[in-house]
Amino acid sequence: MGTSATKEAIVEAYIATVEAASPRAVQVAKLIKELGINRNTFYYHFPSKYDVALYVFRCDLAPELVSAFPESELVSVPIGNGDDTPLPFYVHREIGARTLDFGEFFKCLVRCVMKRPQFYGKLFDASDTEFRALVDGLSRPAVADDLHFALGGRYLPQCTFELFLHRYTAIIYDTATYFLKHSLEVADMLDDAVNPFWNMPHESLVHELQLHTVARPRPAR
Numbered sequence: 001m002g003t004s005a006t007k008e009a010i011v012e013a014y015i016a017t018v019e020a021a022s023p024r025a026v027q028v029a030k031l032i033k034e035l036g037i038n039r040n041t042f043y044y045h046f047p048s049k050y051d052v053a054l055y056v057f058r059c060d061l062a063p064e065l066v067s068a069f070p071e072s073e074l075v076s077v078p079i080g081n082g083d084d085t086p087l088p089f090y091v092h093r094e095i096g097a098r099t100l101d102f103g104e105f106f107k108c109l110v111r112c113v114m115k116r117p118q119f120y121g122k123l124f125d126a127s128d129t130e131f132r133a134l135v136d137g138l139s140r141p142a143v144a145d146d147l148h149f150a151l152g153g154r155y156l157p158q159c160t161f162e163l164f165l166h167r168y169t170a171i172i173y174d175t176a177t178y179f180l181k182h183s184l185e186v187a188d189m190l191d192d193a194v195n196p197f198w199n200m201p202h203e204s205l206v207h208e209l210q211l212h213t214v215a216r217p218r219p220a221r
Helices: 003-020 028-035 039-045 049-068 103-113 117-123 129-151 158-181 183-189 200-211
Strands: 074-080 083-091 094-096
Touching: 003 028, 003 039, 003 049, 003 117, 028 039, 049 074, 049 083, 049 103, 049 117, 049 129, 083 103, 083 129, 103 158, 117 158, 129 158, 129 200, 158 183, 158 200
Parallel strands: none
Antiparallel strands: 074 083
16 A cells, blocks of 8 residues: 555544544554554554544645635645645635634635534534644644734733634634534525624624723833
8 A cells, every 4th residue: 555545544544433433432553453554654644643633624624725715815834744735724814904804714614524524523522622732733823923913013911912812713613613513504604694794703803902902011110
């Protein structure tokens, strides 16, 4: 089995196991035995079993983003673990001074997870924190850049910035979780005539930053 074929075999076996049971039920030892590969081969492709999940998620999300956004608005990073192939995972769409539009990004995210609702329904689960940590870790630097853009040089204490960063990173995971649990509403909610509020969290952020000014502390004498 070639390197590419081995990687895809690992992915397919992983998806099947998660859909049949849960991410926690995936055992690397059992997986490699079923595939007839050794442990080193698995870890050559993926640092952990949850990195397989993140790989699948990124591969499903990327084409949704590419079809919805121009390349100039895509935020991409390499897949990782020796693979330098850049894949988009986020967007930066400016619609005004210090204002961003994430409406279409969230729609892409929802369409992505609904491709494999049984698989992602097991991953986007509050009781399993390891996958969430990977999604948050992937998103956090890009979200931080967007917060700096929204601030436009205005002062914000680091502790407050960290709170905002936590909240706006969490929106990504929580949006996927919500729609996986309310799958019957997805078609209606993707219709702007029913739900024109996709960008509301970021519009609210800009409004609040304009409304409230935090004074820089005076230097100590």
